[in-house]
Structure formats: structure tokens, C-alpha cells
Amino acid sequence: MQVPLKESEYPLSVPIKKLPPNSRGQVRYRFVVDVGIDPATGRRKQLTRTFATLKEAKAEYARITNRREEGTFVPPNQIRGCLMW
DSSP, X not given: OOOOOOGGGOOTTOOOEEOOXXXXXXXXXXXXXXXEEOTTTOOEEEEEEEESSXXXXXXXXXXXXXXXXXXXXXXXXXXXXXOOO
């Protein structure tokens, strides 16, 4: 009979980490995901995101990894806003 894993015992394929409570007692969830290679330096680029709930973190991780695999992911620092006067 297999014993279920505790959250801290998940394999490395589960990138969402539970952070210890902050000064206000809030538990947060964080993940780091590779978003590609920097063509200028050849180094990998990583994106870190932190969320209040595990559900939000899982949804955003799925969105980012899906867009990265499709080739449609645009890193936040490359998004240009539209200025309206």
C-alpha cells in the first residue's frame, strides 16, 4: 500500500513551493519557470511568480508553460503598453 506524499515530499516535477507564513501570518505559493534563452548572452531566462493561493499558482503555472510550449509566451518585460492621450 502506497502512502500519500506530504506537500514537502513532492518530486521536483512539482515546481510550486509553499512559503512559510509572513509577518501577517499569510501563507504564499511561489514557482520559478524557465521561459527561454536570452539570445544576447545564451543564458536561460527564469520567471518567478508568487500567489496567495495554491489554485492561483497552479493556474498561472499552467498558463505560462502552455504558452511557452506553443511559442506564444511574451515575458512581462517585453510587453509594451498602449499610451492613450
